[in-house]
Amino acid sequence: MDIYIKQAVLHQFTPDDTELVLSNQLLAITPKIEEYLRKKIERVYSDEAKTGFLANNSPFFEHAKGDLLEGSVQIAQLWKEEFVLSENQKTNDLLFVSYEKNGLEHFAFLRIALRESLVHIADNSESPLMLTQNNLPSAGSAPDEAIIINLQSGKYHLIEKRIKYNGAFLNYFSDNLLQEKPTISAKKSIQAVEKTAQKIADNFQQGDFQFQSKVKSAIFHHLEEDGELSPEKLANDLFDQNLTARLSFVDQLKDVVPETIRFDEIDTSRQLKKFENQKLSLSNGIELIVPNNIYQDAESVEFIQNDNGTYSILIKNIEDIKNQ
Incomplete structure (x- = not known):
């Protein structure tokens, strides 16, 4: 799969105060970060993805087609308004990526829930193992949620998870954020x-x-x-x-x-x-x-x-x- 990463932005959602930590600059893309983003995007092109087409006047599509930094802030805020209803919240990194696939412009929004993990601290002989927060999962794992959009055709691939609210499970991403009815995977x-x-x-x-x-x-x-x-x-x-x-x-x-x-x-x-x-x-x-x-x-x-x-x-x- 021929994917070329052009730009990326990283924001974060923290459940403690249900606020967004918004970045004001693009992410510096090193070779390791490029590989991480590319592998995450590749995992969205899977048999578990729902598909469909966004209309040109779709508000979500309009934000995706614009400036990546500005559009990412707007989408992140819209996403938070819907996701904040979830009863089981974790700290999430929100990655927004501009990339080319086979020469065509694409947009990606990846939600990645952060993990706790034990690490070995070499210079601490009494307690060499320490629990750390905000660890990203491996590059080979699929994002927790994601949408990738062909900016020319409007076709999207969507991996979404339902959220639980008031005892009911909601497809908040497609129903509320996209306002779309995608085909089943x-x-x-x-x-x-x-x-x-x-x-x-x-x-x-x-x-x-x-x-x-x-x-x-x-x-x-x-x-x-x-x-x-x-x-x-x-x-x-x-x-x-x-x-x-x-x-x-x-x-x-x-x-x-x-x-x-x-x-x-x-x-x-x-x-x-x-x-x-x-x-x-x-x-x-x-x-x-x-x-x-x-x-x-x-x-x-x-x-x-x-x-x-x-x-x-x-x-x-x-x-x-x-x-x-």
């Missing part, structure tokens, strides 16, 4: 595909382990071949012999996932890894991990249903066996 969309497919299969008495394996194989195939998941194509694969089931699957899935699940700018490797193998747990304690291409090959694996209702699994043409 690719990860949750795929979970909806699995849940809906299983529900339809159960209604038509098809919901056995072989159908569950069929769902995984179909998801893996379409991700690998198309880089997206179409409800209609999945329906054709999963319920090819039953028109009513196909129509029911598409209709019910669109209540949750109204459009094709696309992975634009999102790395599909996590989902491909999740679905690349069939993992079977047998009643006798045996567990099998079978790659999809072998699972679907009758010359390699055969599932036999016996007259008494039990199953037998025949694994064929094994050239070598190693004990690991």
